[in-house]
Amino acid sequence: MDLQVLRSFRAVAEGTTVTDAAAEAHITQPALSRALNRLEDEVGAELLQRVGRVLRLTPAGRVFKEYVDAVLDSYDRGRRAVAEVVDPDAGLVSMAFLHTLGTWLVPRLVTGFRQTFPGVRFELSQDVEIGLAQHLLDATADLIITSKDPGHPLIVWRRLMVEPLWLAVPAGHRLAERRRVRLAEVADEPFIVLKPGHGLRGVTETLCRQAGFTPLVGFEGEEVETLRGLVAAGLGVSLVPASPDTATALPQPSADLPIRYLKVTDVQAVRDIGIAWLGSRTLPPAPQRFIDHAMSVTARMYETSAGRA
Template sequence: MDLQVLRSFRAVAGGLTVTEAAAEARVTQPALSRALNRLEEEVGAQLLQRVGRVLRPTPAGRVFKEYVDAVLDSYDRGRRAVAEVVDPDAGVVSLAFLHTLGTWLVPKLVTGFREAYPQIRFELHQHEENGLVQHLLDATADLIITSDDPGHPLITWRRLLVEPLWLAVPTRHPLALRPRVRLAEVAGEPFILLKPGYGLRGITETLCRQAGFTPLVGFEGEEVHTLRGLVAAGLGVSLIPSSPDTAAAPDFPIRYLEITDVRGARDIGIAWLSGRTLPPADRRFLDHALAATAATADTDTNTDTTSDTDADRITPGTAP
């Protein structure tokens, strides 16, 4: 069986037309049609059916595609692993990460890693929490950087750092002049939240429950920048990660307040599939991420005179 035919079948089953898949495979459309027919004869079932002007997978085709995906992903990973054995200083790190980590943590880790391994390339994906787990399960990423342990039986997770969360309020808010507040004090106010499925949304809802209330949804967005903008406009309050970009504009009409009645923080960690041997480049990046964040934690602990609990909370940037 020709692997290219399997790739073309996957492409057509995934939504491409036969003409588009043929162009991608650099063969003629009639030649690809004949190859797909031979594939169906070999499998012993109709895999594709015409719906209007396009082909769509039959029930048998959908089942077969799952195995084709696994075969091709395994083959591609095998080629990568062999290439990295032949040239240990080359390779590809396949990494997916939370949107909110793309402005500070991921660039910092990638920059440090490339100083040691300049020949290694990166395949990067951004997603919300549920999408990150699916990247691992679908083998479209070997590593993910996410908040909190996904709690999946097939996934191993290691904490990298603890990122504080601050209550963001408009500058004209009655609480804005205070350095710290209880989360319960804003129980009746509208919250600017990320949409369901994002880790920060779940953490916010959990912290509000711990403070004794359910947050009143004022708006649901997809980016932390949007949350900040709407808080600045006076449309509500929000829990914001204390990333370096939080304080990027000191004149921005927002104040960030420390939360005292609940643990205002989220764990940031790195995860991979437990039963899968990581390719050398991915393994090196994993070791680098763990070592780099451990070094930051040691520095933070050595210079911190607060309690042991506070010493474990690594602030990624200057507090807002």
């Protein structure tokens, strides 16, 4: 059984036409059709059937594809591991992370790592909290950076930091001249929040419950910068994250974004940020080095912040 035939089978099963799959494999369309027929003969079942002008998986094909995915993913990881043994200063780090960490933490970690290991390549993707663990389980990422422990028995999670959350209010808000506030003081006001599935949405709802109320949702967005912009427009208040650079002092408003940030005192307004990987898998050298790098860098960030406090 040819691995290229398995790759072509997977491509067709995922919606690629036989013509395009043949072009990717650098063979003719009739040759690929014959190869797929031979594959069905070897397996002993019809794997693909024509529905209109496209091929669809049969029930047997759906079962077989799960094993094809596992075989190809294992083979690709094996080739990658051998390449990194041959050249340990090169390699690949495949990582998925929260949208909210793409503006500061992930760029900082990647930049610092590449200064030491310039030959390492990165494959990066963003996702919401509920989707990150699946990247590990599907073997589409070596690592994830997330705001909480996924709580899955196969996943190892290590805390990198505890990130402060500030209550953002418009510059003209009745509490804008304060530096501290009880979250309960805005129980009757609309909250600008991320959509369900985002980690920050869950943290916001939990903190509001701890303060004795259910947040009145005024708008659901997909990016933290959208939340800040709508708060500045006077549409509500929001709990937003702060980087370690602002962990010991209130972030300062700008002329372009007239927001005041208040420290919350009646609940612990923070969220965990951590890094995770599959415990059952031996990581290649590059991802393992990145874990060590991330742990070291974030520890130094907070040592510096504590020194300024």
